[in-house]
Amino acid sequence: MSSNDSIGKILKVAFALCIVCSVIVSTAAVVLKPAQEANKSLDRKRNILQAAGMLEPGVSVDEQFKVIEERYVDLRSGQFTDDVPEGYEQRAASKDPALSRDVATDEDIAKVGRQANIAQVYLVRGDDGGYDKIILPVHGYGLWSTLYGFLALESDANTVAGLGFYEHGETPGLGGEVDNPRWKGLWPGKKVYRDGDVELRLLKGSVDPTSANAEWQVDGLAGATLTSRGVSNLITFWMGEDGFAPFLTNLRNGDA
Numbered sequence: 001m002s003s004n005d006s007i008g009k010i011l012k013v014a015f016a017l018c019i020v021c022s023v024i025v026s027t028a029a030v031v032l033k034p035a036q037e038a039n040k041s042l043d044r045k046r047n048i049l050q051a052a053g054m055l056e057p058g059v060s061v062d063e064q065f066k067v068i069e070e071r072y073v074d075l076r077s078g079q080f081t082d083d084v085p086e087g088y089e090q091r092a093a094s095k096d097p098a099l100s101r102d103v104a105t106d107e108d109i110a111k112v113g114r115q116a117n118i119a120q121v122y123l124v125r126g127d128d129g130g131y132d133k134i135i136l137p138v139h140g141y142g143l144w145s146t147l148y149g150f151l152a153l154e155s156d157a158n159t160v161a162g163l164g165f166y167e168h169g170e171t172p173g174l175g176g177e178v179d180n181p182r183w184k185g186l187w188p189g190k191k192v193y194r195d196g197d198v199e200l201r202l203l204k205g206s207v208d209p210t211s212a213n214a215e216w217q218v219d220g221l222a223g224a225t226l227t228s229r230g231v232s233n234l235i236t237f238w239m240g241e242d243g244f245a246p247f248l249t250n251l252r253n254g255d256a
């Protein structure tokens, strides 16, 4: 047996290889981290613009995002607040008992579990000083996963400008059709509230355009009744009294 085949030597080479590989992997993770963070931030901005129907292909997302004002809303009072910790992230806050509340099972129709006290909202100011677009983060459980997205409203804080999800684990072709541009195209122009109550929901099947209720209805996803129900539920929750309803009322009254 040559000395290169000795057990000691094989172990030494294997150990050295492990060290080299782990150094390469950890260096790559550290070096790529800022690029990953930048991509995540760009993706969030793209989704916000897309939900508001403002995303223009071929134009820098960062450039387009300059018209968007990022603000914080205390969901308990329905008022804007600046009293947020540095680098505040609503999703992370919803897991922190100091920054969130436990949602009681009987009111938790969207199955959020915990709800952050402060929400990050996005606004586009109009020429008259009011808001042309109000873009609100929403999330809730579908069939297999929590769907995270944005619901954008027009200046009346009632008419839908658009809806889009940036993260979910529903089945492609079934619940995953929430990402289908044709389905997303059904949302603009729909209304959330009727006489103060959240009325907007998905139907099982198609909306009858001649129905008096058509403005508050969107086609359900074919073969995905459970995901569709999840989307209806998350809208009912986030647009309701435990969600953004107090804030939207204040905003309409110029009191936020």
Ligand SMILES: Cc1cc2nc3c(=O)[nH]c(=O)nc-3n(C[C@H](O)[C@H](O)[C@H](O)COP(=O)(O)O)c2cc1C
Pocket: 143, 144, 170, 171, 172, 174, 175, 176, 221, 222, 223, 224, 225, 226, 227, 228
């Ligand atoms: C592999 C598999 C994946 C499914 N994925 C979904 C899904 O993502 N969303 C959903 O609502 N239903 C999904 N379903 C169907 C549900 O189990 C259920 O049958 C359906 O929601 C009922 O909808 P329908 O009444 O429109 O047929 C899936 C079923 C199978 C077998």
